[in-house]
Amino acid sequence: MNTNSLTKHQSNRIYDSFNHKSIGQKAKIYPINQHAPQSIPHENATLPLASINQHDLTNNLDWMQNFADHHNVKLCPHGKTTMTPHFFEQQLSNGAWGITVATPAQAEVAAMAGAKNVIMANQLVGMANMQRVLDLIKQYDLNFYCCVDSSVNILQLDTFFGHTNQTLNLLIEFGVTGGRCGCRTEEQVQSLAKQISDSKALKLKGIEVYEGVIGGDNAEGDIRAFLSKTLQLAQTLRENGWITTLPLVTGAGSAWYDVVAETFANLTDYFAVIRPGCYAIHDTGIYAQSQDQVMQRAQNNQGYACDLGGDLSSALEVWAYVISRPEPNKAVIGLGKRDVAFDAGLPIVERVYRNGEEFNVGDIEATAIMDQHMFVSIDADSPLQVGDMIAFSTSHPCLTFDKWRTIAVVDEQYCVTEWVSTYF
Template sequence: MEVVTLAMEKGSVELGPNLLSGVSLPAAVVHEGPLNHNLAWMQRFAEAHGARLAPHGKTTMTPALFRRQLQAGAWGITLATAPQCRAAFTHGATRLLMANQLVGQANMAIVAGLIGQGATFYCVVDNHDNVRELGRFFAERGLTLSVLIEVGVAGGRCGCRNQQEILSLAEAIAGEPALSLAGLEGYEGVVHGDNPEAGIRAYAKYLVDVALELEAEQRFSEPNPIVTASGSAWYDVIAEAFQTSLLQEKFTPVLRPGCYVVHDHGLYREAQSAVLERRPDLHQGLEPALEVFAQVQSLPEPGLAIVALGKRDIGYDPLPVVLRRYREGGDPAQLLSVAGWEVTNIMDQHTFIKLPEGGADIKVGDILAFGASHPCLTFDKWRQLLLIDADLNVKERLATCF
């Protein structure tokens, strides 16, 4: 049978080899089993709460994962920039929610092109000047742009800071024939304080209350307007706030977590533990699917291993963690001990591991699986990741569009 070789930014891989033999390392991998579990788990969660799912694509910028999310039932894909939206549309995502302000004529031109090609597109606004510029730009091209007012918080990121600003912006949008007010958008991840859960619950209620008030005043231009929020840490709290019968009768609630698709071994593992404490009825939860495999490169002195893995390969804030160890060319079922191994430093292409006493079985060439925190900061280091099965066989290449 002919073997197909796939060019990679970092080495090359033959389609179908085992990760322990024949794959140039380091390599970023996505485990097929946990990936499929996470896709189904979050889709069920959204549907059980009467919400639509528009996963944030900036996490992975991987069209093959977008396709899997849409096939699992996602309503659309969320993106952060106009070029990201163009990449997603090029690869088949037709409903795009840009959870950011559309600023700059070059970016507006990208979006105008997408709408002209049939994309259903939404972006957010929080400023009168931006509303006027968008209205002029899209009117000149005979297009209508659907916008969501962003509801912000004091000291946070973007968004209107109070209800008066929101109502004033709604009036400004109504005065622009090329703009259509399609709903409200928010992001709870910018809410902080001594009791973040209470603050986020209050913010979610405020978002819902403002949406209902604007609907009662007939401010929205589209039927079943969107109300959307939610990252990957507090999606349960947002979903509960969106589950009111009055909101669901009149609106389209949309959740936008992104990191759930591959989860992680740090920030979002901790966040998921908190979700399950708040909602023990959910069971099991998400599973980490993203890892980076690399080889021991040097054993320069007792108690120290240097691994051919660096900041160019994996997220490093906090430092990656050693999960498992294999012998090169060995049986994937035969795991070697990593008990007491500690990553102490990471450079551009080297990782330092402090070894416990008695770690004499380690060899140069041993293969280590690493986990990291915040998957966004690992995906963007790769032009391609490898989808692998439970036996570490490569099933598919997953190209990225960063």
């Protein structure tokens, strides 16, 4: 079997799964009988499980969309956080311009969820990947963009797409020394722009950046300067005729989206797009800290985040049982590395239940995690016992989502309203 037919076979298999056609594949959404709701605290669902509170999710989608609209920038959230079409659909119906992805496979899921604009904030490398993107553009009439930062990659793309009737939209990635991908100098950007302009199969649309790799004591100032340079560079490319449409400029992860939106706000000579991803789910760890900094910057600079009202709230929880209490100060939870993120801090205990009722067990804290077990420290006289249920919040939702094939959507009473599928 050749590479292209394999790619199409894989594509069809995913497509059939998404549309409930493939036997043995999970459906996109499993609705719940509203007359017999699955109450997690009352043990009507098997544990461990991951849940998304729909009220918090809706709040987050509204908050960020309003933030983007106020600054007159387009919102193209990164889909890698959830890879859940049901949530993509909610983001798009709520006003998102498109979906950002990192791979052709992710682009396919975004397209199947209804996204007409997809930014692959990454380089498109490899013939099979190029073929997959070509098929997606044709099948879904997709407005697709990908990044380039090398002459070699441009030549590869030109060779492949030059044998098709399809023009590929490109964004030159502009980076910083010591960062991730991206041209390190303005001269490199201009050289690539000239090379793209000589191709009939490729079309330069703008510049993509990822400011999240800029750190240090003067990170905010350095990021603002970097973004200003990006705007100047995009304008230079247009003046030289290498960009023939309104230049698309895009940046913003989930930590500095406010600075990017402020820098790109209300620009008439550019098409500005921000790409935060984790805001939809949020967390009680690294992104909660980042959002605190967003709100602090808003207070210091009279930014819109404080005027908007409300804030982002953590929507994700992972539920599990106490399965052992082998020592007075130690309990073991049926939850492990296969179930929850642990790269940015251990899960945080939010609530404990017994017989459907929340109760206080005193101080309790996760201390270590293994594949299928997590250890918590407790007071020796704590009433916690085997069979008690614990709801944990997490840090870094991306690395919790990718551990689950189905995730429960719950109401404010923690009753499951539907099960949704992830597509990692």
